[in-house]
Each structure stands twice: as structure tokens, then as C-alpha cells.
Amino acid sequence: MGAGPGGMTAAIYASRARLTTVVLERNTAGGIMNVTERIENYPGFPQGVTGFELSELMKQQAIEFGADLREITSVVALEQRPGGGWLVVTDEETVAARAVVLSPGVEARRLGVPGEAEFMGHGVSYCATCDGPLYRDKEVVVIGGGDSAVEEGMFLARFASTVHVIHRRDELRAAKIAQERAFAQPNMHFHWNGQVRAIVGETKVEAVDYEDLLDHSQHTLPVAGVFFYVGQLPNTDFLQDVVALDDNGYIVTDEHLRTSRPGLFACGDARAGLIKQIANAVGEGALAAIEAEKYLDTLDFEAQQASVAATGTPEPAAG
Ligand SMILES: Cc1cc2nc3c(=O)[nH]c(=O)nc-3n(C[C@H](O)[C@H](O)[C@H](O)COP(=O)(O)OP(=O)(O)OC[C@H]3O[C@@H](n4cnc5c(N)ncnc54)[C@H](O)[C@@H]3O)c2cc1C
Known part of the structure; x- marks a missing residue:
């Protein structure tokens, strides 16, 4: 089966x-x-x-x-x-x-943050290959730091104007060759020690709220799409x-x-x-x-x- x-x-x-x-x-x-x-x-x-x-x-x-x-x-x-x-x-x-x-x-795996279930299909996705082309010239965020997050982030970088990566640690878990390529990608930006708190918007995703786990400061990233790769x-x-x-x-x-x-x-x-x-x-x-x-x-x-x-x-x- x-x-x-x-x-x-x-x-x-x-x-x-x-x-x-x-x-x-x-x-x-x-x-x-x-x-x-x-x-x-x-x-x-x-x-x-x-x-x-x-x-x-x-x-x-x-x-x-x-x-x-x-x-x-x-x-x-x-x-x-x-x-x-x-x-x-x-x-x-x-x-x-x-x-x-x-x-x-x-x-x-679902992260279970507010807004994740509500905006599924309206800016929240788990598949860059399926939905990436919808975000041409828009800003998107990838949540996670493993192989899938990095590889799919690289794919999104072909379409999106900027790909933000929020990862709750201060280094990626992805394979080294994938990391090297991602760090060399000019439109990929990494936000380390970040924990997503909510996905916000009216009828579709407009921003992601996240916390810096080191100093507990709160941040908002205006984005059109959120791609989860958290396990x-x-x-x-x-x-x-x-x-x-x-x-x-x-x-x-x-x-x-x-x-x-x-x-x-x-x-x-x-x-x-x-x-x-x-x-x-x-x-x-x-x-x-x-x-x-x-x-x-x-x-x-x-x-x-x-x-x-x-x-x-x-x-x-x-x-
Ligand atoms: C984004 C991403 C990128 C990846 N890239 C690579 C890569 O570059 N190289 C690599 O080696 N690996 C990669 N992987 C990992 C690789 O895809 C998996 O290791 C591999 O697909 C596992 O194969 P599988 O047959 O065990 O499971 P799957 O590929 O998950 O297949 C399981 C199948 O079972 C079906 N199924 C589930 N439940 C039921 C049910 N109740 N009734 C009937 N059917 C059911 C599903 O629909 C699915 O088709 C990637 C994974 C992800 C998420």
C-alpha cells in the first residue's frame, strides 16, 4: 500500500x-x-x-x-x-x-500557530513545488531549517522577490551543499532564533509575527505566502x-x-x-x-x- x-x-x-x-x-x-x-x-x-x-x-x-x-x-x-x-x-x-x-x-507536520489553519490555501502552503509560481515578485517566508526548507526555499527564490527563512536555531540542519547555495542566493534572507507566533491577514496572508528567542523582541514580516517545513x-x-x-x-x-x-x-x-x-x-x-x-x-x-x-x-x- x-x-x-x-x-x-x-x-x-x-x-x-x-x-x-x-x-x-x-x-x-x-x-x-x-x-x-x-x-x-x-x-x-x-x-x-x-x-x-x-x-x-x-x-x-x-x-x-x-x-x-x-x-x-x-x-x-x-x-x-x-x-x-x-x-x-x-x-x-x-x-x-x-x-x-x-x-x-x-x-x-502542522505548527499549530494562529492563522495557519485559517489561511491554508490562502497564503499558507506546505508545498513550494505546487504553489511557488503563485508568488511571482512577492515576498514569502519559509519556516524551518532542514533539507526540505532550504531546497524548497531555493525553488521559491526563482519566483518570489524575497524569500525569508525563519529558523528557531542559529544554524541550518540542511546538507552543507544546500546551505552553501542558499547563502549565495541574493534574494534569500535568514532570520535566526525566530519562533513564529501567528499568521495574520484579513482574507489571505498579509504578514507573519515572530519572536526573537534570544531577546524576546516581537517582529512582523509583511509577506504574501508562508511555507511550513517543520517536520x-x-x-x-x-x-x-x-x-x-x-x-x-x-x-x-x-x-x-x-x-x-x-x-x-x-x-x-x-x-x-x-x-x-x-x-x-x-x-x-x-x-x-x-x-x-x-x-x-x-x-x-x-x-x-x-x-x-x-x-x-x-x-x-x-x-
Ligand atoms: C520537499 C521534499 C523534498 C525532497 N527531496 C528529496 C530529494 O531530493 N532526494 C531524496 O532522496 N529524497 C527527497 N525527499 C524525501 C523523499 O521524498 C522520501 O524519502 C520518499 O518519497 C519516501 O518514499 P515512501 O515511498 O516511503 O513515501 P512517499 O513518497 O511519501 O509515498 C507514500 C505514498 O503512500 C500513499 N498513502 C499514504 N497513506 C495512504 C492510504 N491510507 N491509502 C493509500 N495510499 C496512501 C501516499 O499518497 C503516497 O503516495 C524529499 C522530501 C520532501 C518533503
């Missing part, structure tokens, strides 16, 4: 292993790659590749090997199937599966009573990517792992599918042994 790079790689491996493979995706295939302007660190693309292009290539490859991709289909529950396996309940249908690879990814939350609400999650809601697995329940595997950003990158999601997607295949082989072998013991004839493989 989930057709980001993790889920699509699992689908490529599973369908190529001739397993009947269904991919359930609530949006369109690609996951976060769909809203990433340019990807420069995925091997095989020395000039970089657009997120959209890489999504399309992965999707084609999965379909080519026979994966059945069902888009605009939200998974809402997982139930154990009587007699073994799982029922994957979506908003449209219920799919019976002998094994499931969970790859639901993460979504942007992420795993899309695992529907898994709360199904598999073990860590304190932050990420799926716990062992090194074989097995969750706490038999037949359920997990990969990618929603898994409690160390890094959140496409290359990692792809590697984990491959491993999850290979482990799922081994798991099914073991089930088939055990069923055959039991059948031979009971009747003297092997049971046909389930496929």
Missing part, C-alpha cells in the same frame, strides 16, 4: 517474482516525488531528474512487470482474514492479500491497533522489515528508520518484497507438509 518510491519498488520486485501484486494509492503514483521539483541525489541521473519524471519511470516499470496499480484508492483499515492473510479495506473495495507491504510515507508525521493512523508503532507513530520492524504481525512488512519514510530519502525507500521496498516472497514460500511449504501428513497428497501452491 502506498505508491511512493518504497511501494513502487516493492511492486516491481513482487510482480517480477510473479506474485499477483496490487498497489493501492490514495492519490496518484509517485508519493512525495510528485511534489519535488528536482532530485539530484538519486543514482543514475547525473544531471538530476524531475520528481514527476522519476515517478513516471518507476510507475511504468511496476506496470510493465504486471503490477495492478489502483490510484485514488485510500486504505482505511487492515483486518486479519479468517483462515490467514489480510483484508485491506479501502474506501471503494476490500482486497484480500496473503502478505502486505506497508509504505504509506509521511506528511507535513513530518507518519501516515499510520489506520495502523494504530494493527502493528506496533514507536512513540512518534512510525512502524517498528525488524531487520527483515517484518512488522509485529505475520505477513505485514513495512518500508520507506513511515518505517522507524534512520534516514528519509528516495534511495533508502527504494532499497527497503526491494527488501520488503523479497522478504514477503520468502514468507509466502514458507507458508506454501508448510501447507504442503501438512497436506502430505494428512492425506498423502501435496496441496497445490496458492500463487
